[in-house]
Amino acid sequence: MNSKVTPISGFPEWLPAQRIAEQHFLDTIREVFELHGFASVSTRSVEPVERLSNQGEDADKEIYAVSRLAGGDDAEARLGLHFDLTVPFARYTLENAGKLTFPFRRYQIQSCWRGERPQRGRYREFIQADIDIVDAGELPFHYEVELPLVVADAFSRLPVGPYKIQVNNRKICEGFYRGLGIEDVTGTLRTVDKLDKIGPDKVKALLQSAGLSQEQADQCLALAAIATPDSSFVDQVRALGVEHELLDEGLAQLKAIMDAAAEHAPGVLSAELKIARGLDYYTGTVYETVLNGHEDYGSICSGGRYDALASDGKRTYPGVGISIGVSRLLGLLIGEQGLTASRETPTAVLVAVNDDDSRAESMRIATALRARDVPTLVAPKAAKFGKQIQFADRRGIPFVWFPGSGTDGGDAVKDIRSGDQIDADRATWAPPTADLKAALVSPPTD
Structure with missing residues (x-):
C-alpha cells in the first residue's frame, strides 16, 4: 500500500x-x-x-x-x-x-x-x-x-x-x-x-x-x-x-x-x-x-x-x-x-574488497583498525577499485585501504583527496588526528 x-x-x-x-x-x-x-x-x-x-x-x-x-x-x-x-x-x-x-x-x-x-x-x-x-x-x-x-x-x-x-x-x-x-x-x-x-x-x-x-x-x-x-x-x-x-x-x-x-x-x-x-x-x-x-x-x-x-x-x-x-x-x-560536517558518515577508512573470496581478509583488516578506534567500513561490493573509491568519495570517506596492494604483497592505503598512496600496516597505521572524526564545516561566506 x-x-x-x-x-x-x-x-x-x-x-x-x-x-x-x-x-x-x-x-x-x-x-x-x-x-x-x-x-x-x-x-x-x-x-x-x-x-x-x-x-x-x-x-x-x-x-x-x-x-x-x-x-x-x-x-x-x-x-x-x-x-x-x-x-x-x-x-x-x-x-x-x-x-x-x-x-x-x-x-x-x-x-x-x-x-x-x-x-x-x-x-x-x-x-x-x-x-x-x-x-x-x-x-x-x-x-x-x-x-x-x-x-x-x-x-x-x-x-x-x-x-x-x-x-x-x-x-x-x-x-x-x-x-x-x-x-x-x-x-x-x-x-x-x-x-x-x-x-x-x-x-x-x-x-x-x-x-x-x-x-x-x-x-x-x-x-x-x-x-x-x-x-x-x-x-x-x-x-x-x-x-x-x-x-x-x-x-x-x-x-x-x-x-x-x-x-x-x-x-x-x-x-x-x-x-x-x-x-x-x-x-x-x-x-x-x-x-x-x-x-x-x-x-x-x-x-x-x-x-x-x-x-x-x-x-x-x-x-x-x-x-x-x-x-x-x-x-x-x-x-x-x-x-x-565534512562527511556524512563517521567512517574514516573504507577497506576495499579485491574479490568475493577475499572479503574475509578485508573484514580482518577492518577489525584490526577498529580495535585501535579507527572508524572503518568494508566496501559493500568487490567492484573495480575505481568504483570503490567513488563509493568512498561520495560519502566523504578520506582513506581507502587496499589489501595486498603494497610493497612485497603488503597492504596500502590511499588518501583519495590528494591521491597519495603509501604502504600501511593494519597494526600500526592510523589516519591523521584531523581525519579521525568528521570535522565541522561552515559554508563559504560571500
Missing part, C-alpha cells in the same frame, strides 16, 4: 552530515558539563498535567496530552509531555532527596515538547541541555556566579560565533520597584520583560494603565535601559536615586558575577537590567544569551536562580539553573547558516 509522506512542522530532522554536527555539539556540551562536576540524570518524558500547568506559563495551551488509544477507564492520571527539563527535575529532586548528596550538581540533555505554533527557532519537539545546582535548605550565592562561566566554556569550544550572556538580578528590579512604592512587583516585571517585543512606548503605556505614575514608569524604563560590559552599572543605578535593602543586595550580587566574568570569561557577559525572565519562580540572578548580529532570533540559553520551585512542605530545595536551547541554536547554525 502506497501512502504519501507528509512532513509535520515543528519536528526538526537532520540529514546525516547535519546530524554529525548536532552530535558534535551535544558531545561537547556533555563533556564540558562533566568537566565542571555535573552528574547526568534522565527523567521520564511525562508528568501529571497538573504539575506541568502550574508554572506561570500558558501551559494548558502548550502541553501535549498523552493517553492510550485503548485507554478505557484506565485513567490513573492526566499525563502530558514535559515542555522543559526544570519541572521534571524539581519532581525528581523531591522523589530522590533521601538518595542524593547535596549540593547536587545535575546535567540533563533530553527532548522536550511544546504544543505551540512552530515558527523560526521555536519547535514542537526540541533538545535542551540543562545544568542545575540544588541544595537543601539554603543555596550559597556563589553558584550563581559559576553557571554562566560553564556556558562560556562550552561555547568557547563550539563554532557559535560571537555571543553575549546577558545577566541581571531580580532583586535589583524588585528592590528598585519597591523603593519607588510600586506594589505589583510581579506584574511590573512581566510588563518590563516585553521591552524587546513591543518597545518602550508601549511598555510605558502598559505600566501607566496598570496604575503606575508617569514618574514611576519613567524610572522603570530608565533602570531597564542600563546595560554595561562591566560593573559600572552600579553607579548608573545609584544615580537614579532609588534606595531599598533588596536593591543593594541585588547590585552586590550582580557586581560579583560581572567581576568574576571579567577574570574567567572576559568580554562575554553583559549586565542588562532589562532582563527579567517572565517565569514567576526566578528569585535572583537571571540569564539570557543572544548571538551577536542575530538578536532578533531571541535567547538561545537562559535560566536563573529559584528558591521555591522544589518543596515537599517540610524542606525547600533552592537552586540555580541554566538551559542551552540546542535545537534552537542549531536551527540557526545548521538550518539557516549551513553548518554541516
